Amino acid sequence: MGMGMGHYRLSFLIVLFVGLLQHPSAAQTRSCARTCNLYFRCSPYYKELVWAVVDGVCRVYQNGCIFGSENCTRVNQGQSPLSATSPEKCKEFCPRRCPSVGPEVCGWFPYINSNGVNSDRSLAFPNRCLLEQYACRNNIGR
Ligand SMILES: *[C@@H]1O[C@H](CO)[C@@H](O)[C@H](O)[C@H]1NC(C)=O
Numbered sequence: 001m002g003m004g005m006g007h008y009r010l011s012f013l014i015v016l017f018v019g020l021l022q023h024p025s026a027a028q029t030r031s032c033a034r035t036c037n038l039y040f041r042c043s044p045y046y047k048e049l050v051w052a053v054v055d056g057v058c059r060v061y062q063n064g065c066i067f068g069s070e071n072c073t074r075v076n077q078g079q080s081p082l083s084a085t086s087p088e089k090c091k092e093f094c095p096r097r098c099p100s101v102g103p104e105v106c107g108w109f110p111y112i113n114s115n116g117v118n119s120d121r122s123l124a125f126p127n128r129c130l131l132e133q134y135a136c137r138n139n140i141g142r
Helices: 002-021 026-034 064-076 087-091 128-137
Strands: 050-054 057-061 105-112 118-125
Touching (some): 057 064, 057 087, 057 128, 087 128, 105 128, 118 128
Antiparallel strands (some): 105 118
């Protein structure tokens, strides 16, 4: 009985100690300010397209909020910031040659229908390149 209580107290102390070690440090708290949670406040339905050539490929963003969030994430990861361009200029950089096979991806395309109701459709593509090409050529923001 006495032996059992001793073990119980010891494990309680160990749990407490590990708990203290895992408490978020000041450094971890600071890093929160650098994360980009903007995306979660962006409406994917609101359409005001922003065009940007990203790493040599034209990307269409559904609106400035999503574009800004993506830019923030890139800058925090040490990548070059995004720079918006005209649709005409951007479309010169739609993916041209895509493989015909690959890991299938699902494209999700949100929009507001003619009755003003948030809607979406999804289409499967053989790979990400073909999805990007489709969105780029058909002016579909994501
Ligand atoms: C991208 O993010 C950087 C850093 O926050 C900012 O200085 C720059 O103005 C942003 N660029 C655009 C086009 O929003």
